[in-house]
Amino acid sequence: MAEEPRAASPSEERRPSGGGDRSGGDRPRFGGGGGGRGPGGPPREGGRKFFRRKKVCKFCVEKIENINYKDYRMLGQFVAESGKIVPRRLTGVCSPHQHRVAAAIKQARNIALLPFAGRAS
Numbered sequence: 001m002a003e004e005p006r007a008a009s010p011s012e013e014r015r016p017s018g019g020g021d022r023s024g025g026d027r028p029r030f031g032g033g034g035g036g037r038g039p040g041g042p043p044r045e046g047g048r049k050f051f052r053r054k055k056v057c058k059f060c061v062e063k064i065e066n067i068n069y070k071d072y073r074m075l076g077q078f079v080a081e082s083g084k085i086v087p088r089r090l091t092g093v094c095s096p097h098q099h100r101v102a103a104a105i106k107q108a109r110n111i112a113l114l115p116f117a118g119r120a121s
Contacts, residue, residue: 055092067100069107072114079105082118 059067069075078086078093078101085105088098108114 057092057094057097059097060094067097067104069104069111070113071104072108075101075105075108075114079114080118083115 058064067075078091080086085102088095091098093101105114109116
Protein backbone atom coordinates (compact mmCIF):
# COMPACT_ATOMS: atom_id res chain seq x y z
CA MET A 1 0.00 0.00 0.00
CA ALA A 2 1.40 3.32 -1.00
CA GLU A 3 0.89 6.20 1.39
CA GLU A 4 -1.11 9.06 0.04
CA PRO A 5 0.13 12.61 0.60
CA ARG A 6 -2.16 14.14 3.17
CA ALA A 7 -3.30 17.74 3.18
CA ALA A 8 -1.85 20.04 5.83
CA SER A 9 -4.22 20.82 8.68
CA PRO A 10 -5.13 24.49 9.31
CA SER A 11 -2.89 24.62 12.40
CA GLU A 12 0.12 23.42 10.40
CA GLU A 13 -0.50 26.02 7.70
CA ARG A 14 -0.27 28.91 10.20
CA ARG A 15 3.10 27.89 11.65
CA PRO A 16 6.11 29.81 10.44
CA SER A 17 8.52 27.65 8.49
CA GLY A 18 11.62 29.10 10.17
CA GLY A 19 12.80 27.11 13.17
CA GLY A 20 10.46 24.15 13.00
CA ASP A 21 9.68 22.58 16.35
CA ARG A 22 8.86 24.98 19.20
CA SER A 23 9.63 22.54 22.01
CA GLY A 24 13.37 22.84 21.44
CA GLY A 25 15.67 25.40 22.98
CA ASP A 26 18.21 25.43 25.74
CA ARG A 27 16.00 26.81 28.52
CA PRO A 28 13.76 24.48 30.54
CA ARG A 29 10.06 25.11 30.71
CA PHE A 30 8.25 26.19 33.87
CA GLY A 31 8.16 23.39 36.40
CA GLY A 32 11.88 22.71 36.23
CA GLY A 33 11.89 19.45 34.30
CA GLY A 34 15.69 19.69 34.10
CA GLY A 35 16.37 17.77 37.33
CA GLY A 36 17.20 20.78 39.47
CA ARG A 37 16.93 20.59 43.23
CA GLY A 38 13.91 22.84 43.51
CA PRO A 39 10.58 22.05 45.12
CA GLY A 40 9.81 19.35 42.56
CA GLY A 41 13.35 18.08 42.13
CA PRO A 42 14.86 14.85 43.36
CA PRO A 43 15.78 14.53 47.05
CA ARG A 44 19.36 15.18 48.11
CA GLU A 45 21.72 12.27 48.17
CA GLY A 46 23.36 11.34 51.46
CA GLY A 47 21.24 13.47 53.75
CA ARG A 48 17.83 14.39 55.02
CA LYS A 49 15.45 16.55 53.10
CA PHE A 50 15.62 20.19 54.20
CA PHE A 51 12.94 21.05 56.75
CA ARG A 52 11.64 24.61 56.66
CA ARG A 53 10.00 25.86 59.83
CA LYS A 54 6.70 27.66 59.31
CA LYS A 55 7.09 31.36 59.92
CA VAL A 56 4.77 32.86 62.49
CA CYS A 57 3.76 36.47 62.93
CA LYS A 58 5.90 38.19 65.55
CA PHE A 59 3.08 40.56 66.45
CA CYS A 60 0.50 37.80 66.89
CA VAL A 61 2.84 35.68 69.04
CA GLU A 62 3.87 38.57 71.31
CA LYS A 63 0.28 39.95 71.27
CA ILE A 64 1.37 43.40 70.14
CA GLU A 65 -1.85 45.28 69.40
CA ASN A 66 -0.62 48.58 68.00
CA ILE A 67 2.46 49.21 65.88
CA ASN A 68 3.91 52.58 66.80
CA TYR A 69 5.70 54.56 64.10
CA LYS A 70 7.97 56.09 66.76
CA ASP A 71 9.50 52.69 67.59
CA TYR A 72 12.17 52.93 64.89
CA ARG A 73 14.26 50.07 66.31
CA MET A 74 11.43 47.59 65.86
CA LEU A 75 10.50 49.00 62.45
CA GLY A 76 14.13 48.82 61.35
CA GLN A 77 13.88 45.02 61.39
CA PHE A 78 11.37 45.23 58.54
CA VAL A 79 13.45 47.54 56.32
CA ALA A 80 16.25 46.10 54.18
CA GLU A 81 19.68 47.76 53.87
CA SER A 82 18.62 49.14 50.50
CA GLY A 83 15.72 50.94 52.22
CA LYS A 84 12.96 48.71 50.88
CA ILE A 85 10.21 47.26 53.06
CA VAL A 86 10.87 43.53 53.48
CA PRO A 87 8.00 41.38 52.11
CA ARG A 88 5.77 39.11 54.21
CA ARG A 89 7.13 35.91 52.75
CA LEU A 90 10.57 36.75 54.18
CA THR A 91 9.54 38.12 57.57
CA GLY A 92 6.60 35.80 58.30
CA VAL A 93 4.30 38.61 59.40
CA CYS A 94 0.56 38.10 58.77
CA SER A 95 -1.11 40.36 56.25
CA PRO A 96 -3.02 42.69 58.64
CA HIS A 97 0.16 43.33 60.60
CA GLN A 98 2.21 43.73 57.41
CA HIS A 99 -0.15 46.50 56.29
CA ARG A 100 0.22 48.22 59.66
CA VAL A 101 4.02 47.82 59.59
CA ALA A 102 4.18 49.32 56.10
CA ALA A 103 2.03 52.29 57.15
CA ALA A 104 4.17 52.84 60.27
CA ILE A 105 7.39 52.67 58.22
CA LYS A 106 6.02 55.27 55.81
CA GLN A 107 5.07 57.55 58.70
CA ALA A 108 8.50 57.12 60.29
CA ARG A 109 10.16 57.94 56.96
CA ASN A 110 8.17 61.15 56.64
CA ILE A 111 9.40 62.48 59.99
CA ALA A 112 12.96 61.26 59.32
CA LEU A 113 13.11 58.43 61.86
CA LEU A 114 13.85 55.92 59.07
CA PRO A 115 15.70 56.53 55.79
CA PHE A 116 13.92 56.48 52.44
CA ALA A 117 16.97 54.95 50.73
CA GLY A 118 19.82 52.78 51.87
CA ARG A 119 23.37 53.83 52.54
CA ALA A 120 25.12 55.60 49.66
CA SER A 121 28.03 53.63 48.30
